[in-house]
Amino acid sequence: MWPQRTAKSSLKRIATSPRLGPFGPALLRAVQYALSLHHREVVSYDQPERASAIERVREILADWPAQVMSADEAYMIRGAVLSTAKVEGDLAEVGVFRGTSAKVICEAKGDRALHLFDTFEGLPPTGHFDSGFQAGQYACSLESVRDYLKDFANVQFYKGYFPMTGEPVKSRGFAFVHLDVDLFESTMAALEFFYPRMNPGAILVSHDYVEFAGVRRAFDEFFEHKSEPVIELSGNQCLVVKVTPRLADL
């Protein structure tokens, strides 16, 4: 972690050096252009509030090496959680691993209840639509994640295979759900469980919609005949805003 931090602060010093004077913005534009040739766009977090939020998100990501989630994606989760403050209901995540995205959710949730579901023994067996994964990948003990999130109130953990572990929250309503389960069966099971329990205005964000065929297929199949559009985001996520009432309210 030390060399990474050093490289980051050196780059920052160069980019903001007064010695570059008017060449600073030109250099930035040249770097952006070079990146765009590789279909990589630079997002601006220039405004002070956005700058401090993305900085905080980066700090959380730096807690663990080799993150599967980018700062942009974590920022999207944070924004979605904040924007559901006025929606009735709890928050949930399926696919917790070491607790990175859960920590982003915790910092934005206020005092609302957050339910965290994972086997805490890694991915379950993969299916026909999933390739490149192994059962047991992303194993992390419940105790270590509980310790990592110990400063946040109103967080419940459910260890085991979801949806079997959903029983205790069956009668709850939800304002925000984050899915990060990589696989077709797990994604479909989570959609079947949470969609009818989400209140109008609730937001569902999923990682891996762009890059993993199983996740994309589950979303596209599940929402094919539903009112809600599935919005593909600029990173590897998709987002859905619930527009229809919760099943229990019909």
Ligand SMILES: C[S@@+](CC[C@H](N)C(=O)[O-])C[C@H]1O[C@@H](n2cnc3c(N)ncnc32)[C@H](O)[C@@H]1O
């Ligand atoms: C890529 S990791 C999640 C990464 C995490 N969101 C983060 O920020 O680091 C995927 C996780 O999904 C969990 N998972 C996948 N399918 C599951 C299921 N049906 N029930 C419980 N956990 C599941 C795995 O155990 C694994 O921890």
